[in-house]
Amino acid sequence: MSTGEALARAAQATQVEIPQEARDRARELGWEDGLIELALAKGHSLQVIWQALRAGVDGQRAKEFLQGGQTAIPRDLSWMEVPTEWGIRARPKDPAMGLTIADLMIGTYGDVPDVWTNRSEIARGSYPNPIVEDMGYTIFEKALVWADCCVPLYEEAIRDRWVSATDLNWNSLEPLPHDLERAVCQFMTEQSERAYFTGALWSGWLPEISYGFLELKLFLSTIIYDLARHSEAFRKRALSNGGGLGLQAPTDYSRVAKEARSFPELAAILFVQDSMLYTLFSHGDEFAQNELERDLYRFVARDRKRMMDYHIERMKHMLFKLPDRRDEQNLYLNKAESRMGKDWADPAVSEPLAILLGGGVANIEEGKRKLRDLRKLQVDSYLADLQKATFIRKHINGRLEQAIQA
Amino acid sequence: MAANPATESSLDLSWLDLYEDAASAEPGKKGLTLKEINLGRYADSARGAGDMTYRMRGAIPRPGAQRFGPNYQSKADVWSENCLMLYEEATQRQWSSARDIPWDTLEPLPDELERAMCQLATMLTEVEFIAGDVPGQWMPFVSAQDFEAGLFLMTQIMDEARHTDVFRKRALANGGGLLAQGAGLGLRTLIEARDFTEMSVLMHVQAEGFVQSMFRMGELIGQTEADKRIFRMSAQDESRHLAFGVMHLKYVLDTEPERREEIHHYLDKAEGDAAGGGSGDVTFPPVFEALCILLGGGVDKFDEGLQKFLLLRKRQINEYVHRLTVAGLGDRRERLGPLMAQFLDPA
Ligand SMILES: [Fe+2]
Ligand SMILES: [Fe+2]
Numbered sequence: 001m002s003t004g005e006a007l008a009r010a011a012q013a014t015q016v017e018i019p020q021e022a023r024d025r026a027r028e029l030g031w032e033d034g035l036i037e038l039a040l041a042k043g044h045s046l047q048v049i050w051q052a053l054r055a056g057v058d059g060q061r062a063k064e065f066l067q068g069g070q071t072a073i074p075r076d077l078s079w080m081e082v083p084t085e086w087g088i089r090a091r092p093k094d095p096a097m098g099l100t101i102a103d104l105m106i107g108t109y110g111d112v113p114d115v116w117t118n119r120s121e122i123a124r125g126s127y128p129n130p131i132v133e134d135m136g137y138t139i140f141e142k143a144l145v146w147a148d149c150c151v152p153l154y155e156e157a158i159r160d161r162w163v164s165a166t167d168l169n170w171n172s173l174e175p176l177p178h179d180l181e182r183a184v185c186q187f188m189t190e191q192s193e194r195a196y197f198t199g200a201l202w203s204g205w206l207p208e209i210s211y212g213f214l215e216l217k218l219f220l221s222t223i224i225y226d227l228a229r230h231s232e233a234f235r236k237r238a239l240s241n242g243g244g245l246g247l248q249a250p251t252d253y254s255r256v257a258k259e260a261r262s263f264p265e266l267a268a269i270l271f272v273q274d275s276m277l278y279t280l281f282s283h284g285d286e287f288a289q290n291e292l293e294r295d296l297y298r299f300v301a302r303d304r305k306r307m308m309d310y311h312i313e314r315m316k317h318m319l320f321k322l323p324d325r326r327d328e329q330n331l332y333l334n335k336a337e338s339r340m341g342k343d344w345a346d347p348a349v350s351e352p353l354a355i356l357l358g359g360g361v362a363n364i365e366e367g368k369r370k371l372r373d374l375r376k377l378q379v380d381s382y383l384a385d386l387q388k389a390t391f392i393r394k395h396i397n398g399r400l401e402q403a404i405q406a
Numbered sequence: 407m408a409a410n411p412a413t414e415s416s417l418d419l420s421w422l423d424l425y426e427d428a429a430s431a432e433p434g435k436k437g438l439t440l441k442e443i444n445l446g447r448y449a450d451s452a453r454g455a456g457d458m459t460y461r462m463r464g465a466i467p468r469p470g471a472q473r474f475g476p477n478y479q480s481k482a483d484v485w486s487e488n489c490l491m492l493y494e495e496a497t498q499r500q501w502s503s504a505r506d507i508p509w510d511t512l513e514p515l516p517d518e519l520e521r522a523m524c525q526l527a528t529m530l531t532e533v534e535f536i537a538g539d540v541p542g543q544w545m546p547f548v549s550a551q552d553f554e555a556g557l558f559l560m561t562q563i564m565d566e567a568r569h570t571d572v573f574r575k576r577a578l579a580n581g582g583g584l585l586a587q588g589a590g591l592g593l594r595t596l597i598e599a600r601d602f603t604e605m606s607v608l609m610h611v612q613a614e615g616f617v618q619s620m621f622r623m624g625e626l627i628g629q630t631e632a633d634k635r636i637f638r639m640s641a642q643d644e645s646r647h648l649a650f651g652v653m654h655l656k657y658v659l660d661t662e663p664e665r666r667e668e669i670h671h672y673l674d675k676a677e678g679d680a681a682g683g684g685s686g687d688v689t690f691p692p693v694f695e696a697l698c699i700l701l702g703g704g705v706d707k708f709d710e711g712l713q714k715f716l717l718l719r720k721r722q723i724n725e726y727v728h729r730l731t732v733a734g735l736g737d738r739r740e741r742l743g744p745l746m747a748q749f750l751d752p753a
Contacts, residue, residue: 003716017744046748055691079586079692080521086583098504101571104578123531126584133594155504163497165437182422189465196553197460199560206542221567228560239429239443247421248461251472258474347418
């Protein structure tokens with residue numbers, strides 16, 4: 001006995017309950033009253049009847065079908081002939097990278113529209129169903145979010161992934177002097193929180209972005225995953241060498257990122273921190289106390305480089321497409337710089353770095369000098385990053401300026 | 407500290423000696439995992455009251471810290487006892503859709519089979535897209551007191567990105583293309599959820615459970631080595647997502663048994679409403695027909711395929727009820743919607 005027959009017999013034996021949804025659908029399609037019961041009595045399973053209803057079999061066809069004593073359910077198969085682009089055979093351009101999403105950007109499947117109009121979760125390039133619910137996306141404009149580099153960066157992020165549990169040599173850690181260990185731990189506490197927060201923040205924006213910009217969302221998913229790993233790696237370092245978690249991070253900068261009302265504002269604000277942190281971690285050798293920290297900072301800087309590439313290209317693209325929004329960016333950048341200046345002036349932010357750069361509390365003057373140099377470098381690199389994005393920032397915020405001098 | 411008074415006076419250092427105990431986690435067999443650092447006052451078991459900041463569990467509260475908006479204050483709202491392990495497993499078992507699928511073994515298929523596979527891939531690349539948005543939507547509400555649950559969700563976002571991309575790759579790699587959009591797949595219920603547990607039981611347990619039961623039949627559905635491997639690799643990831651959901655539900659039912667009826671209420675809606683097939687519904691006609699063709703081995707073997715489709719549906723429903731039973735919601739079997747109940751094996 002086939003599964004279908006078994007189901008049908010079970011249905012008869014147990015007086016199957018007919019779902020209201022099935023009755024409603026049958027009425028819409030013009031099925032006579034009692035036709036569902038008749039189909040059940042003739043040995044069709046509820047599932048098969050349901051499939052006929054979902055396929056839109058009308059009352060006339062259903063009746064003929066049942067009277068004809070056919071057993072096979074009618075097929076539609078119209079989906080086989082929908083007018084999408086057919087005959088696509090994507091091939092890896094670079095065999096070492098494998099079949100990448102860049103290799104899929106062919107024919108109409110590679111068209112990323114300036115404005116995406118479908119409000120459902122339809123896969124870009126598939127054939128739209130005309131009657132679908134609005135899924136509530138709010139971002140439909142390419143100029144606000146897009147950067148071409150997110151296509152290759154997605155696959156690079158996957159290729160370059162690392163695992164904190166096993167790719168860092170935890171057995172190599174040696175006890176550090178108290179002030180240095182505490183400084184490392186305070187830095188880790190702050191960075192762990194910042195990474196976790198930023199990961200959660202980006203995550204919350206995912207459901208806003210429509211399917212037109214699929215590759216961007218894939219790339220953002222790697223950013224989120226990177227930030228998760230950074231957060232736990234920093235925490236692991238804080239808890240593995242005789243220290244602990246220190247004071248929670250200052251909240252000024254993170255709050256301004258959380259307050260963003262639109263994606264471009266969010267991206268402009270995060271541009272500031274992401275640029276500063278990229279510079280910081282790419283100079284990690286200067287404040288790392290051991291091999292493990294050097295490796296950790298190197299991994300983090302490599303991930304953050306991809307993030308910065310995206311920021312720069314997105315802003316450049318947006319300013320090119322929407323030149324009238326250029327000056328507005330100053331408002332977001334100014335806010336972000338101001339709050340960052342406030343965070344930098346916090347002793348729990350500046351002192352650990354100065355201690356680490358100087359090699360201990362005893363060398364604090366040396367450490368402070370080095371921190372000033374590093375802060376200046378961070379700001380100069382940030383302004384250079386903005387310039388790469390075709391944005392000239394004439395004056396940075398005064399509070400940030402003061403924080404560099406402190 | 408051997409600092410001289412002159413230099414020390416130029417420093418604040420109030421952050422330096424806020425605690426006295428020393429945390430010295432040692433790596434275990436799998437390296438230094440979240441389990442090894444889940445110790446002492448940093449452990450999830452020592453979780454204190456939350457706040458509305460992003461202060462990580464165990465960090466010292468900062469006077470003047472601003473709030474970031476509401477998040478869940480109680481551990482049971484988001485917690486799953488296996489999330490530490492699942493997070494680490496996720497980091498170890500990431501794979502690459504570009505390099506870990508033997509794309510070069512793809513061979514041209516008869517047109518109807520290629521079309522059926524492409525239709526299935528079209529539906530899946532759509533479903534997986536939502537599967538990334540949904541945990542994303544909830545991340546801002548997961549307190550940093552329960553950050554491991556948040557970390558796990560961030561690995562899920564990565565996993566779902568890979569699933570979205572691998573099915574798109576499959577549709578475009580073998581002479582085909584994308585076909586008809588899915589509709590009535592029951593996906594709105596996932597994004598409509600207004601509570602984390604509601605979302606988790608609908609997405610992790612029901613929708614991803616159905617998808618998982620289908621992936622586990624990938625040996626029968628897949629027509630090529632590459633197809634089968636896609637299903638195997640994706641199933642590996644889905645089992646983590648499911649495990650999180652099942653253990654989250656169990657945690658809620660164990661610690662807040664008064665929520666049982668409320669959870670049934672969400673399931674009553676999801677099983678009865680929409681297409682009646684639940685979230686991640688495979689009874690949407692193009693998907694149903696594509697599956698029958700793939701399982702049967704051609705349009706002319708549609709009826710054989712239909713029998714296997716009914717087996718797939720049976721497997722989906724029974725595994726779903728089994729997972730709910732493991733979580734402590736075994737009484738669900740008495741209230742399954744009729745379109746599901748028809749497949750239920752006797753207890
Ligand atoms: Fe998935
Ligand atoms: Fe999943």
